[in-house]
Amino acid sequence: MSIFTPLIIIFILLLNYYLYKRNSYSKSFFLISSGFLIIYALFSIIIYYNNLSHGFEHGILFGNVANNHFCDEYKYYIDSDILLNHLKNGDVSAWLHKELPIYEFVDPEGHASYGNYNIFVIFLSFLKGIGIKSTLDLILIKLFVYIPTAIFLYKTSKLYLNEKLSLISVGIFSILPGYILCNSLLMRDNIIIGITIILIYYILSQKVNYKSIILILLLAVLLLEFRSYSLLVLIACIIFTLKNNKRIFSFKDIIYFIAIIATIYFFVNFNFQLQHSNTFFSFFQITHLQDIFTAQFGNGPKMILNLFAQLVIHVIYDPPLFNFLTTGLVYLILYSLGNILGVILSVVSCLAFVYFTIKVKDKKAILLFKFTAYYTILTGLVVLAKDLFIINRIALMWLPLFIIILLYSLNAFINKPSKH
Numbered sequence: 229m230s231i232f233t234p235l236i237i238i239f240i241l242l243l244n245y246y247l248y249k250r251n252s253y254s255k256s257f258f259l260i261s262s263g264f265l266i267i268y269a270l271f272s273i274i275i276y277y278n279n280l281s282h283g284f285e286h287g288i289l290f291g292n293v294a295n296n297h298f299c300d301e302y303k304y305y306i307d308s309d310i311l312l313n314h315l316k317n318g319d320v321s322a323w324l325h326k327e328l329p330i331y332e333f334v335d336p337e338g339h340a341s342y343g344n345y346n347i348f349v350i351f352l353s354f355l356k357g358i359g360i361k362s363t364l365d366l367i368l369i370k371l372f373v374y375i376p377t378a379i380f381l382y383k384t385s386k387l388y389l390n391e392k393l394s395l396i397s398v399g400i401f402s403i404l405p406g407y408i409l410c411n412s413l414l415m416r417d418n419i420i421i422g423i424t425i426i427l428i429y430y431i432l433s434q435k436v437n438y439k440s441i442i443l444i445l446l447l448a449v450l451l452l453e454f455r456s457y458s459l460l461v462l463i464a465c466i467i468f469t470l471k472n473n474k475r476i477f478s479f480k481d482i483i484y485f486i487a488i489i490a491t492i493y494f495f496v497n498f499n500f501q502l503q504h505s506n507t508f509f510s511f512f513q514i515t516h517l518q519d520i521f522t523a524q525f526g527n528g529p530k531m532i533l534n535l536f537a538q539l540v541i542h543v544i545y546d547p548p549l550f551n552f553l554t555t556g557l558v559y560l561i562l563y564s565l566g567n568i569l570g571v572i573l574s575v576v577s578c579l580a581f582v583y584f585t586i587k588v589k590d591k592k593a594i595l596l597f598k599f600t601a602y603y604t605i606l607t608g609l610v611v612l613a614k615d616l617f618i619i620n621r622i623a624l625m626w627l628p629l630f631i632i633i634l635l636y637s638l639n640a641f642i643n644k645p646s647k648h
Contacts (some may be wrong), residue, residue, distance in 0.1 A: 236368045237269050244375050253282055253379070256395055259379045264402045268371055268411040271558070275412050276364045277557045287363045289559050290335070290412060294367060301414040303341040305363060306333045308352035313342045315353065322614050347453040348416040352564060377422035377566070378402065378496050384429040385632050393635045401628050404573070406566030406620040409559070416454055417621045423451045424554055424625060426601075427462055432596060458625070461606045470603045474597040484602075489532055492609070496521055496531070521613050539608050542618040546575045566620045570627065577630035580637035593636065600629040 241262060250259040277286040284290060310332050314323060316333040322328050323344060331343035342349050355366055361560045378398055385394035401407060410418040427447055430436055436444065468484045500514045525531045525538070546567035554558035585598045604626045611618050 230362045230365055232362070232365045233273075233368065236365060236371075240269075240368075240371050240375070243372070244600065247375060247379070252380075253626075254395075254625070255389065256624070257382055257398070260395060260399055260402070261375065263283040264378070265371060265374060265485075268374065268408060269368060271408055271412040271562075272371075272443075273363060273365045275558045275562075276367070278556075279433055282557060289557065293557070294555050294560060296547075296549075297337055297339075299335045299337070299339050303333060303335065303339070304348060304352060304414055304416075307341045307346065308356055309342060309351040311349055311353040311358050314344065315357070326459075347450075351416075363414055363622065364532075370418060371411060373419050374402075377425055379625070380422075380426045380429045381628055383457060384425065384432060384628070385635075387429075387433055388593060388632055388636050389639065389643065393639060397628070397631050397635055398544075400488055400573075400631050402629065404566065404569060405562045406570055406625070408563045409566055410621055410624065413559070415621075417624070420451065420458065421624055421628075423447050423454070424458060424462070425628060427451070428629070431466060432463070432599060433465065457610045458646055459519075461603060461610065464606055465599055465602045469598045473591045476588070476594060476597065481598075488606070488609070490644050492532070492583075492613075493536070495613075496527070517614060520616065526615050535609070535612070541611055543604060543608050543610060544620075545570065545622070546620050546623070547568050563620075570620045570623055573627060573630065574623070577634045580630075580634040583637040584633065585642065588637075596629070596633065598624065598635075600633060603629065 235388035241410075244258070244262055247253075248255075249263075280285045286302075286305055288301045288305055289298045291298065311323070313348050314328060319328060326345065328344045330345065331341045333341035337342075352366060353590060355369065360366060360369065381401060382394055382398050385397040389397060392415055393497065407418075407421075427444065430440060437598050448459055451462075472478060472480045494513070496518060500518075522531075525534045548568050548571075549560075549564045555561070581597070581601075584593070588594060588597065607622070607625055608618055
């Protein structure tokens with residue numbers, strides 16, 4: 229723990245208080261958000277020192293542990309050191325002209341690092357360059373992101389729920405072990421979740437003015453840099469739900485579903501060449517994805533059936549990893565609990581989806597349902613095609629919407645008018 233550690237925590241809490249006073253959010257929301265900021269800070273400290281006590285350098289879990297391989301945090305940390313050394317050694321011009329190697333660190337398992345041009349690596353290098361080098365401090369700085377995340381999740385919830393249920397929505401998502409973990413590790417996922425929730429709010433609220441356009445464009449660029457496919461998915465969801473909220477299922481949805489299947493067939497069977505490389509995928513990435521995709525899911529109509537069956541399974545189910553609970557590592561305990569509670573929440577939310585398809589007629593709510601469905605399906609398909617599995621920190625991208633739908637359905641069911 230450095231001199232920066234308590235200062236960062238105090239500054240974040242003061243910022244949250246300032247925004248509460250300036251924007252006149254309810255006192256209950258302020259207390260909830262402040263409470264979770266303290267919880268995340270405590271877990272960050274606990275995980276950091278717990279990792280150090282188990283012999284992990286820099287307080288970062290790394291290597292083969294409990295029959296699983298962990299390397300993402302460590303790669304970000306090492307990559308930022310490598311980039312910072314380049315900049316200190318006068319390689320600024322080479323870096324700006326992209327003449328440095330894309331990546332230079334490879335872990336013992338052969339996994340390439342994120343490299344000198346990854347935006348999160350650049351962010352960490354900047355912080356280290358101004359003197360913030362402790363892993364714990366780097367993690368705590370990311371907690372700033374929770375403030376706008378909570379605010380816009382609250383605002384999104386209020387589009388469909390009352391004040392009390394909106395606060396419950398924020399509380400449920402914030403207390404999920406997987407989300408606690410995202411905020412307590414040297415990972416970029418809480419940043420991506422925050423950006424996504426803000427963009428989703430503007431999509432669902434359909435209240436865009438000249439001031440918000442600047443924010444939306446900035447966040448879109450950041451999301452493109454942090455996780456490029458997420459921006460493409462959001463754009464597709466806008467197209468698929470634009471003026472398509474009169475019925476739960478419409479003829480347009482059939483057309484869009486056919487378009488999704490056709491796109492899958494295109495990427496699986498198209499003969500890509502080197503000149504087809506672009507911002508989102510390189511030629512080698514595309515061809516590698518084609519190989520692993522066909523090996524996993526096959527070809528033809530059987531491939532589509534297998535793919536969507538696997539999609540449903542992976543969206544709902546995460547392996548519980550009970551062996552993590554006995555490792556003594558707080559990181560892995562939260563990981564397992566995140567998977568377990570994520571499955572429970574997904575299963576219960578599926579019942580809410582069924583209620584929506586039968587009972588809900590309101591156009592505003594139908595937009596929420598359709599957007600959530602398309603967003604989950606498209607994100608899940610991309611991740612499944614890329615990684616062949618969906619981990620809990622990816623599922624956190626759509627779980628806030630699941631929670632809103634669940635609470636909306638419960639509220640509608642409890643308060644439905646009785647028949648006389």
